[in-house]
Amino acid sequence: MRTAHRCAAATAALLLGVATPASATMHEPAPPEAPLEVQWPPASTHGAFRPLPDQFAQPATLPLCGSEVTFSPGDVNTTEYRALVTAAGDTVVEYRGTITADITRASDGASLDELSMDGRSFETYHADGRTATFDYHGSALVIALDPLEREVFEEAGLPQASFFLSGRIVETVTLESAPGPGQEYPPVVSAEITENTTEYVFDLCELLDQAAAGQQPPTNTAPTSP
Numbered sequence: 047m048r049t050a051h052r053c054a055a056a057t058a059a060l061l062l063g064v065a066t067p068a069s070a071t072m073h074e075p076a077p078p079e080a081p082l083e084v085q086w087p088p089a090s091t092h093g094a095f096r097p098l099p100d101q102f103a104q105p106a107t108l109p110l111c112g113s114e115v116t117f118s119p120g121d122v123n124t125t126e127y128r129a130l131v132t133a134a135g136d137t138v139v140e141y142r143g144t145i146t147a148d149i150t151r152a153s154d155g156a157s158l159d160e161l162s163m164d165g166r167s168f169e170t171y172h173a174d175g176r177t178a179t180f181d182y183h184g185s186a187l188v189i190a191l192d193p194l195e196r197e198v199f200e201e202a203g204l205p206q207a208s209f210f211l212s213g214r215i216v217e218t219v220t221l222e223s224a225p226g227p228g229q230e231y232p233p234v235v236s237a238e239i240t241e242n243t244t245e246y247v248f249d250l251c252e253l254l255d256q257a258a259a260g261q262q263p264p265t266n267t268a269p270t271s272p
Contacts, residue, residue, distance in 0.1 A: 088129045093128060098123075105119070111251035115151050119145075126143050140168050141168070145163050146163070147163070148161075174224070182214065184214070185210065205249035208249070208250070210246060213244035
């Protein structure tokens, strides 16, 4: 389970959903053919917003929807972040801007073009190195990869891969131990959704099913009243 960036898949896979855990640090220099991993959470930016590192805009493939699903950068990425460190030693990372993703399922080639995520989001990496809180505002895509997390999503009535147009999901996750650089991510020992005010929630797998059947998937604009 990787605890950062579930907001485009949020978080990564792009901004969604899949980067590094709270205690991750910059690795030793790697051979030229292997890109360096990014330190995350980052050092304080002292209130300034900065562009996301290029590594977060690389394609990522996840086991999902009974197959493998690849998230590739779309045509839009105006996402910026800033990081602040509290007196207690927690790191708060704030995101703003818009990112789009092209999403493809390997089993049948079903694809979603330019799925747009533009919700403001926060990630808090607690000083214990094991616990993180994710606060995602729609529109966003949030993916639960760990089995325990999937159970928590199911209990909350949320699909494993939830694309929601408005509202908010706040989740706190604790790992078994604080992972070190280059280590496998420890299993999740607790996960709790402390707030769920999401509206217009779509199952990403169902959207891919609709795309495979030639149906038009929803846009990222919530319906308006007559």
